[in-house]
Amino acid sequence: MSNNNTGRVSVGARLDRLPNSSWHIKMWLVSAFALLVCWSNGISGAVQNILLNEIHWLEPGSTLLAMWGTTYTVGQLFGALVGGPIGDKIGRKKSILLYEAIHIVAMIGGMVSPNVYVLYIFRLVQGFGLGALLVVLFAAFTEYVPGRNRGVWSSRNSFIGNWAHPICNGIAFVIGTTGVSMAMNWRIQYAVPSILSIIACIFIIKKYPESPRWLEAQGRTEEADAILDQVEKEIEASTGKPLPPVEEVETKAVQNLPYSALFKGKLLRRTIVGSLVLVGMNTIQYTLMTWMPSLLASLGYDTSSSQFMTMFGLFGAPFGIFLASLYMDKVPRRVLGVVLLLAMAVLGVITGQQTTMTALIVTTFLLNTTIYMYVCYASAVYVPEMWPTSAKLSGSGFCNAVGRLSNIFFPFLVTAVAASSWGSTGVFVLISAVAVILAICVGLFGIETRGESVEDIGNVD
Secondary structure (H helix, E strand, O other): OEEOOOOOOOHHHHHHOOOOOHHHHHHHHHHHHHHHHOOOOOOHHHHHHHHHHOOOOOOOOOHHHHHHHHHHHHHHHHHHHHHHHHHHHHOHHHHHHHHHHHHHHHHHHHHOOOOHHHHHHHHHHHHHHHHHHHHHHHHHHOOOOOHHHHHHHHHHHHHHHOOHHHHHHHHHHHHHHOOOOHHHHHHHHHHHHHHHHHHHHHHHHHHOOOOHHHHHHOOOHHHHHHHHHHHHHHHHHHHOOOOOOOOOOOOOOEEOOOHHHHHOHHHHHHHHHHHHHHHHHHHHHHHHHHHHHHHHHHOOOOHHHHHHHHHHHHOHHHHHHHHHHHHOOOOOHHHHHHHHHHHHHHHHHHHHOOOOHHHHHHHHHHHHHHHHHHHHHHHHHHHHHOOOHHHHHHHHHHHHHHHHHHHHHHHHHHHHHHHOOOHHHHHHHHHHHHHHHHHHHHHHHOOOOOOOOHHHHOOOO
């Protein structure tokens, strides 16, 4: 089905000509805050440590311990897979609030769990809620900002959101200094993001309008125009200047695509490329985060030294996303993806060959910087923006699901390589091999989206 309302100006043309304003900043801050505080994943390591070493709900070498990460990842996979199509049906604002509610209830349920088995049920639901929520928060945001600097705004979203891990781990550290019992400590770690996410929902209800682009794609043009009228008045009032004229005269047809459209025609190419881009992000990021301590241990560094080196290297994460926000809209998307993947390939080999503390700190920092440039590029910018409005969450969700799926099976390959004569150094060679293969795929099959309007990107005729 398509929407052909001749004689009216399209929502996309009206949105894309808007100047940067306090309204855009408000939309960014609300979206970024919601991303920042949904950290059931961020507290996973700290909570697991307490359950394993303090209250002994988990035991070393047990099946339950092995399932700690897998359960959550499976939940995220299905959340991304199911959450996207639902979001394309019910709208951006409603889907954000729905997935927030699921995630908050699951975190509160985890907080009050009487035993580890009940906690695992809620952990599965947490993964589902977060998997769906991340898809809609990143992808929906691309519909509110102009095509000319969409990459910069999305990178800023990612920059704020990726502070979640250091902040929530800092909060966990502070809780530990208060003298609270370990039996209460991990429950408080669930309570904090639950409360903050409720506050995020209040902001979304009050400050986050439904996407006019989505409304137009559903044929609800009067509602879309009414929202945009208010937005334009707000921007004119804040800037004190009349808005630029709209260049387009008439609305272009807006296609309402079924889920099956992802697997045929022009969208099939995007589905394949988007999935590969996120497979690269998940496998490379996972490998570095998981195997860096093992590499350091194999080189003879004790726990204290390895923690210091790993922590210093992780400062490359926010630095990398900050750098990405500066140049995201200055380099063609396909070129940027290839360059970052090849840079990770080179740095992966170099990191695996270092033997001194200083060299490892420097190369790990550089590798983290490059990886998180790519994380920003892949999850916040390129994959969310490559879809028509009516299939945006479905396409982004499917690609995220494939990326999560790879993270379930890739650890077995990593473990096999680490156990071979290559050892931990071979794991970093594996990073490089994956990065090179994906660079070739993106270079050959990637599409260009930089600076394009959502409507032009969505033209798949």
